[in-house]
Amino acid sequence: MSDTQLPQGDPKGQDSGVHPAHSGPTGAPTPMADRPDTASTDDQSSAHQVAEAAAQSSTEPKPVENEYDGADRETQPAPSHDVPESFNVTVIVRRYDPEVDDEPRWVDYDVQMYPTERILDALHRIKWEQDPSLAFRRSCAHGICGSDAMRINGKNRLACKALVKDFDISKPIYVEAIKGLPLEKDLIVNMEPFFDSYREIQPFLQAASKPEKERHQTIAQRERFDDTTKCILCAACTTSCPVFWTDGQYFGPAAIVNAHRFIFDSRDEASQVRLDILNDKEGVWRCRTTFNCTDACPRGIQVTKAIAEVKQALISGVKL
Amino acid sequence: MAETSSVTDGIHYHQHDVLIIGGGGAGMRAAIEAAPKASTAVITKLYPTRSHTGAAQGGMAAALANVEEDSNEWHTYDTVKGGDYLTDQDSAEILTREAIDAVYDLENMGLPFNRTPDGKIDQRRFGGHTRDHGKAPVRRACYAADRTGHMILQTLYQNCVKHGVEFFNEFYALDLIMTETPEGKRVAGVVAYELATGEIHVFQGKAVVFATGGFGKIYKTTSNAHTLTGDGVGIIWRKGLPLEDMEFYQFHPTGLAGLGILLTEGARGEGAILRNASGERFMERYAPTIKDLAPRDIVARSMVQEVLDGRGAGPNKDYVYLDCTHLGAEVLETKLPDITEFARTYLGVDPVVERVPVYPTAHYAMGGIPTNNDAEVLADNETVIPGLYAAGECACVSVHGANRLGTNSLLDINVFGKRAGNNAVAYAKTADFVDLPADAADGVVKMLAQLREGTGTESVAEIRKALQETMDRNAQVFRTEETLQTALADIAKLRSRYPNVRIHDRGRRFNTDLLEAVELGFLLDLAEVVVVSAINRKESRGAHMRDDYPTRDDVNFMQHTMAYRTAAETGASQGIRLDWKPVRVTHYQPTERKY
Numbered sequence: 001m002s003d004t005q006l007p008q009g010d011p012k013g014q015d016s017g018v019h020p021a022h023s024g025p026t027g028a029p030t031p032m033a034d035r036p037d038t039a040s041t042d043d044q045s046s047a048h049q050v051a052e053a054a055a056q057s058s059t060e061p062k063p064v065e066n067e068y069d070g071a072d073r074e075t076q077p078a079p080s081h082d083v084p085e086s087f088n089v090t091v092i093v094r095r096y097d098p099e100v101d102d103e104p105r106w107v108d109y110d111v112q113m114y115p116t117e118r119i120l121d122a123l124h125r126i127k128w129e130q131d132p133s134l135a136f137r138r139s140c141a142h143g144i145c146g147s148d149a150m151r152i153n154g155k156n157r158l159a160c161k162a163l164v165k166d167f168d169i170s171k172p173i174y175v176e177a178i179k180g181l182p183l184e185k186d187l188i189v190n191m192e193p194f195f196d197s198y199r200e201i202q203p204f205l206q207a208a209s210k211p212e213k214e215r216h217q218t219i220a221q222r223e224r225f226d227d228t229t230k231c232i233l234c235a236a237c238t239t240s241c242p243v244f245w246t247d248g249q250y251f252g253p254a255a256i257v258n259a260h261r262f263i264f265d266s267r268d269e270a271s272q273v274r275l276d277i278l279n280d281k282e283g284v285w286r287c288r289t290t291f292n293c294t295d296a297c298p299r300g301i302q303v304t305k306a307i308a309e310v311k312q313a314l315i316s317g318v319k320l
Numbered sequence: 321m322a323e324t325s326s327v328t329d330g331i332h333y334h335q336h337d338v339l340i341i342g343g344g345g346a347g348m349r350a351a352i353e354a355a356p357k358a359s360t361a362v363i364t365k366l367y368p369t370r371s372h373t374g375a376a377q378g379g380m381a382a383a384l385a386n387v388e389e390d391s392n393e394w395h396t397y398d399t400v401k402g403g404d405y406l407t408d409q410d411s412a413e414i415l416t417r418e419a420i421d422a423v424y425d426l427e428n429m430g431l432p433f434n435r436t437p438d439g440k441i442d443q444r445r446f447g448g449h450t451r452d453h454g455k456a457p458v459r460r461a462c463y464a465a466d467r468t469g470h471m472i473l474q475t476l477y478q479n480c481v482k483h484g485v486e487f488f489n490e491f492y493a494l495d496l497i498m499t500e501t502p503e504g505k506r507v508a509g510v511v512a513y514e515l516a517t518g519e520i521h522v523f524q525g526k527a528v529v530f531a532t533g534g535f536g537k538i539y540k541t542t543s544n545a546h547t548l549t550g551d552g553v554g555i556i557w558r559k560g561l562p563l564e565d566m567e568f569y570q571f572h573p574t575g576l577a578g579l580g581i582l583l584t585e586g587a588r589g590e591g592a593i594l595r596n597a598s599g600e601r602f603m604e605r606y607a608p609t610i611k612d613l614a615p616r617d618i619v620a621r622s623m624v625q626e627v628l629d630g631r632g633a634g635p636n637k638d639y640v641y642l643d644c645t646h647l648g649a650e651v652l653e654t655k656l657p658d659i660t661e662f663a664r665t666y667l668g669v670d671p672v673v674e675r676v677p678v679y680p681t682a683h684y685a686m687g688g689i690p691t692n693n694d695a696e697v698l699a700d701n702e703t704v705i706p707g708l709y710a711a712g713e714c715a716c717v718s719v720h721g722a723n724r725l726g727t728n729s730l731l732d733i734n735v736f737g738k739r740a741g742n743n744a745v746a747y748a749k750t751a752d753f754v755d756l757p758a759d760a761a762d763g764v765v766k767m768l769a770q771l772r773e774g775t776g777t778e779s780v781a782e783i784r785k786a787l788q789e790t791m792d793r794n795a796q797v798f799r800t801e802e803t804l805q806t807a808l809a810d811i812a813k814l815r816s817r818y819p820n821v822r823i824h825d826r827g828r829r830f831n832t833d834l835l836e837a838v839e840l841g842f843l844l845d846l847a848e849v850v851v852v853s854a855i856n857r858k859e860s861r862g863a864h865m866r867d868d869y870p871t872r873d874d875v876n877f878m879q880h881t882m883a884y885r886t887a888a889e890t891g892a893s894q895g896i897r898l899d900w901k902p903v904r905v906t907h908y909q910p911t912e913r914k915y
Contacts, residue, residue, distance in 0.1 A: 133825035
């Protein structure tokens with residue numbers, strides 16, 4: 001964040017005339033092929049992935065069916081030792097207020113940004129300096145609370161983890177609500193169906209015994225489900241899933257990730273119950289392995305791998 | 321179990337035995353106790369899993385002695401000394417004694433703690449936690465990588481799902497209803513604003529638990545979430561109830577420079593070192609025995625001193641370095657993965673090979689709503705308000721005194737959240753509902769209408785920014801009479817502008833413009849209490865460092881500040897009356913604090 005007083009940009013017309021492929025106010029699906037391209041951005045970084053980063057060209061659109069390879073933004077060599085220059089960025093936001101609008105509209109805003117700032121900073125600048133009516137959720141602003149998942153240039157990210165410098169700012173940046181959940185206002189969707197699916201997989205430890213102290217667990221047993229404990233329930237994965245877009249009844253990746261977290265926990269005794277739930281016609285078998293979820297996860301969870309492990313457990317039992 | 325709801329004149333009415341305000345760690349821990357025994361509603365501004373408990377990283381203290389010798393008594397001593405002898409010692413004894421079961425409770429609920437080679441909960445070092453009364457750092461912090469708070473929040477939410485706790489998500493509590501009865505003032509309920517619809521809900525309850533978190537957003541550089549605006553503490557304040565020790569605000573030493581994003585003290589617990597521009601391990605000069613693992617107030621002050629003395633790093637010499645490079649990639653990736661990622665993402669610095677620029681960041685309110693050891697809210701130094709409870713950061717028991725030790729807050733929310741839940745449900749079992757006044761919702765309806773329909777020209781964002789900047793400049797790690805008076809004058813000006821704020825969003829649904837305006841009102845109220853309390857404490861103790869009174873003065877100031885809002889508002893200033901409350905001492909007489 002910067003102390004510098006920034007020049008105020010004027011909000012432009014009500015409608016920029018730019019309409020990337022999208023659909024109506026219910027947040028119904030956008031076909032993958034029609035998404036505003038992901039080519040203008042690099043992938044979001046995660047600790048593990050940066051360490052093993054094998055640079056992938058940022059200009060090459062990723063084939064959807066490819067396995068996510070963990071390629072990420074390169075680690076920058078130096079901290080912010082030099083005072084960076086600010087530049088103008090056009091951010092085009094899909095606005096919708098059901099009290100006023102018949103359907104969503106794209107509104108563009110010019111904002112002065114520094115390269116190390118986040119898309120969340122751009123949204124705040126719009127809200128605090130240009131149009132206070134813009135509505136979005138946010139809280140922690142550093143990728144741990146999961147409030148600000150949104151679709152940025154056609155890809156689900158947390159606005160607080162999407163850095164401006166990772167975008168091609170010669171083009172506008174498109175920001176819209178995540179898809180597949182009912183749109184409430186601007187960038188806010190109704191999260192209840194998402195949490196309903198989560199609650200349905202019985203996301204709590206089930207064990208009959210009540211030990212005097214802690215239950216024991218080896219380091220390896222604890223490691224077995226470590227990845228899926230990172231989930232912050234932001235819904236970036238579930239709302240990037242083409243199956244979920246077309247079938248809102250599908251449990252979706254996040255619910256399966258949270259089932260995985262308990263199925264592979266050596267302390268839990270209800271794995272079979274959860275596996276039975278996920279063996280349902282709206283369960284894991286609906287996954288088409290497009291890897292969108294893994295790609296979207298801001299926590300770097302190997303979501304598709306977790307789903308595959310649940311499928312495997314249904315076939316050959318849980319291997320702890 | 322009582323549980324009803326209805327709508328009259330556009331206002332929704334609900335009835336529950338226990339009302340819990342806030343869905344973070346303390347609120348959900350309370351709910352897990354209360355919900356199985358009585359009708360319980362959690363009213364929360366955020367989805368519970370968005371709460372800032374989830375941002376806590378390093379650990380939760382408990383003398384389990386899983387990896388080396390430890391005792392509750394050592395933990396109590398450290399907590400009292402860490403709090404610079406303003407800690408109420410009987411409260412600290414409860415905290416450290418019940419810590420053990422609090423950790424086992426969480427493990428039994430499913431929390432995936434890191435493990436020792438023999439399968440027990442692993443423990444790491446943390447600032448100010450020592451063996452045998454300060455002899456050396458001790459491994460006391462139970463942890464789950466560097467996302468312990470995340471795992472606590474998830475585990476508590478999971479268990480709320482298990483117990484079928486009823487949540488009112490994105491309901492913003494704005495008023496506490498108290499009714500005068502022949503037995504004195506009694507809690508009757510809570511008024512909340514539903515963010516999705518803009519509708520008003522009145523919740524009648526026998527017992528009310530405040531678990532609303534802190535108010536770090538009075539500062540600009542802070543580890544706190546945007547939503548931490550002190551609403552709950554502000555509601556209590558506006559009811560004329562006292563606030564305790566508000567001048568004690570903790571600055572966490574290691575915020576990412578310029579951003580304030582938290583890097584856990586657990587990094588230093590794992591061996592990371594603070595260095596100045598020339599690479600010197602400067603904490604050896606300030607705390608020769610435990611060095612980088614001194615308590616936060618001392619480390620934060622030392623860092624600022626290095627910068628003031630010209631030994632800061634960077635183009636403006638305005639930060640120091642956290643050096644993790646000798647820890648190795650494996651320790652960073654397995655025990656500190658999140659902070660490693662934060663440094664990479666937000667500063668473009670890789671802690672595996674580079675030093676990370678850090679500077680103190682506003683982090684935690686030691687002060688807040690005064691309670692006794694049963695989490696009952698106090699109307700003065702002794703009088704309990706029947707049926708009203710508070711726990712977690714919004715409360716002041718006081719277990720943290722003048723400076724909280726790292727890992728004692730995740731402990732606090734579990735120990736006192738549980739106590740609040742248990743005591744609230746026990747009270748609700750014996751008490752009757754108190755009648756709601758007919759105009760219960762009027763205050764909130766009027767306040768919102770005034771804001772929403774105002775025709776002023778002031779910007780909420782500008783006033784908030786000016787508030788945060790003056791607090792950063794004038795009421796931060798080092799304070800003087802002059803800087804504090806400057807802050808007070810600035811706040812008075814901002815308060816006079818506040819009634820003229822303009823809300824641009826005139827709609828009902830998800831009106832976050834209106835929400836931010838209401839939040840700003842609480843921030844302004846609380847910032848003034850912080851500054852007025854700080855002016856009044858003419859000594860230096862714990863996190864409250866007065867350059868003009870640089871030593872601790874136990875003769876005059878070893879007592880808690882109690883601030884009351886009086887009816888006498890003068891211009892832009894609230895009427896504030898200050899009083900004192902004795903510190904409860906059991907075993908530890910104050911001595912000079914050296915580490």
